[in-house]
Amino acid sequence: MNIIQCNIPGPLILEPKVFGDERGFFMESWNVSAFTQAGLDLTFVQDNHSHSQKGVLRGMHFQNPGPQGKLVRVVRGAVFDAVVDLRLSSPTFGKWTGVVLSAENKRMFWVPEGFAHGFLTLEDDTDFLYKCTAPYAPQHEASLAWDDPTVGITWPLEGLEVKLSAKDAMGLALHDVQAFA
Template sequence: MNIVECNIPGPLIIEPRVFGDERGFFLETWNAAAFAAAGLDLTFVQDNHSRSQKGVLRGMHFQNPGAQGKLVRVVRGAVFDAVVDLRRSSPTFGQWAGVTLSAENKRMFWVPEGFAHGFLTLEDDTDFLYKCTAPYAPQHEASLAWDDPAVGIEWPLAGLDIKLSAKDATGVPLADVKAFA
């Protein structure tokens, strides 16, 4: 696999080796030894799967306490995936990184603990999978405002009718986030 660093330290784009021919393809999406050898010695406790229509924006979610690291990928459709550094002691606090993930490019994205995470679906019936290092804890879940100008995520919004959940529509600005140490 190929690991690509982002513009801020922590999140990583992972490009797995894909073996394909006229029959289809094969790729390894998780191998504990291979990931550990690449510096990602992780233990996952929960797998999640969501399906969304084009224009659905989910995020920017995080849990504090109970931070989750997430290994995310798309198996059908496409998303623009984004993270925001919420580690107050980090020199990149409040900065964001983003990547397009799709069934076609087969990329994965590592979202470390201490980051808010969200995605915008770019195609109908997009299936988004993610492995988590900590269980979902709704009592500790929070949302950073997806459109906070202090963060300035450059979402590819052209031609999309954005659909938000009630929870995501009430995300708080970076200045009001309960940040990590």
Template sequence: MNIIECNIPGPLIIEPKVFGDERGFFLETWNNAAFAQAGLNLQFVQDNHSRSKKGVLRGMHFQNPEPQGKLVRVVRGAVYDVAVDLRRSSPTFGKWTGVTLSAENKRMFWVPEGFAHGFLTLEDDTDFLYKCTAPYAPQNEASLAWDDPAVGIEWPLGDIQPQISAKDAAGLSLDKVQAFA
């Protein structure tokens, strides 16, 4: 697999080896030994799957305490996926990085603990899968405002009016979130 560092330390773009022929393709989406050899010693406790219409924006979610690391991928459709550094001690606190994930490019995105995470669906019926390092704890979940000008995420909205849940519409600004140490 090919691991690509992002513009901020922590999140990684992972390009798996894809073996294909006229019948289709095969790829490993998780291999504990291969990921450990690449420096990612991860233990996952939960797998999740969401499906969304084009223009759905989910995020920017995080849990504090009990943060989750997430290994995310798309198996149908496409998303613009974003991570925001919420570690106050980090020199990149409040900075973001984004990547397009699609069924076509088969990329994965590692979002470590201490980051807010969210995505915008770019196609209808997008299936988004993710593995988590900690279980979902609704009592610890929070949302960073997806459109906080202090963060300045450049969502590829074009003429899309994003569909946002009430919970995500109530996301907090960077100066109001309970950030990590």
């Protein structure tokens, strides 16, 4: 597995070894031994699957208390995946990083605890899978505004009509979120 550091400490882009031939391909998306050797000693408690049409923006979600680390990937379609550092003690507090994940590139993205997370679907019928280190706790979930100018995420919006849930349309400004210590 190839591990690519991001411009913010914590999130990682993971490129699995893919073995393919005329029949298709094989890859390991999770192997506790390989991930532990790579410095990612993780315990997952929940797997989620999201299906979306082109232009759906989900996020920027986080839970506090009960933060979730997430290992995310796309098995059909493509997304622009973004995270924002919400760790008050971090020198990169309020900074973001993002990556295109697709069925074609087979990349995975590690989102550590203490980050807001969201994605924009770039193709119809996109299937997004993620493993979580903590269970979903709706009473502790919050949303950072996806378009907060203080954060300034550069979403690839050209030619897209963004579709948001009512909850995500009510995302908080960075200075209003309950950040992590």
